[in-house]
Amino acid sequence: MSHPKFTKLIDYEALKEQYGESDPSITQKELEKSSSGHFSQDHADPNALSxxxxxxxxxxxxxxxxxxxxxxxxxxxxxxxxxxxxxxxAMYAQSRDEVIELVNELARENYQSDLRVAEMMLRSQVRKGKGPNRIKLALRSKSLDKTLIQDDLNEIDWYEQAYQLKIKKYGVKVEKDQKLKAKQIRFLQYRGFEMDVIMKAISRKEDEE
Incomplete structure (x- = not known):
């Protein structure tokens, strides 16, 4: 659905101050907070933490x-x-080639898993009210292929996610004022939702499903 009054391009740098958020790409701190740690001490070398x-x-x-x-x-x-x-x-290794070989081995043995990281990031981002575009951006920042979690992305009801985010910030009223409507659209665009989902979300009445 085309809405020429509203831009489809998102200036994240301009919007992040308006909505009080950090850079749209996932940060190291976000990943650390959401990680529960796949490995136990049993997997590590006895001297691993020394x-x-x-x-x-x-x-x-x-x-x-x-x-x-x-x-x-x-x-x-x-x-x-x-x-x-x-x-x-590689920051502390003598040979980058040895690092690559070792990491490939760890991945084959499932000690390291891009799939686990991608799934963890997806859960974290959804909890924070991020839409699919922001999630894909976060994955790209970690050199993760979005196809790893494409099925999970497809199963999420993004319309419902966008609507709940909209009413949390702006309430259930369907806004008719064009300036206020544009503000809601920019907010949901910044959060990473597609325009068709956004328009449905901000037009949904309280008694609609």
């Missing part, structure tokens, strides 16, 4: 058993996407 800053910042860098132990230490604290784990380990 790393100090001095050990990690050696001139030679980590390799072999020490690199593997550090990888487990990292993964016991929280989940990482494959891309983020590679960058994390």
């Amino acid at each position: 790393f100090s800053s001095d050990n990690l910042k050696s001139d030679q860098g980590l390799t072999g058993t020490r690199l593997r132990s550090y990888a487990f230490a990292v993964l016991t604290r929280k989940e990482y996407s494959k891309a983020d784990l590679i960058e994390k380990l």
Whole structure:
């Protein structure tokens, strides 16, 4: 449905101050808060948690058993996407190629899982009232393929999500004033909802299903 009075392009930087939110891409803190930690201490090397800053910042860098132990230490604290784990380990490793080989092995053994990270991010973003466009943006920021959770995205009732978000902020009244309606549209666009869903949500009457 086309609504020429309202722009379809979203200036996130301009809107984030208006709605008091952080950058639209998922932040490291959001991921840490939502992570419950897939790994237990049983999976890690006995020395995995013994790393100090001095050990990690050696001139030679980590390799072999020490690199593997550090990888487990990292993964016991929280989940990482494959891309983020590679960058994390490469900061302290002697060889980036060894890091990539190790991370690929950890992924094959299911110690690291992009699917788990994507599912975790989806749950976190939905709880925060984010729509599909913001969720896809968050996934892209972690180099995660949206197809990992495409089925989950398709199963969510985005219309209901948008409507509940609208009434929480603006109430159940169907706004007729064009300026106030435009404000609601911009808000839901910023949250990541599609225009057709937005128009249905802001036009829905209280007694409608």
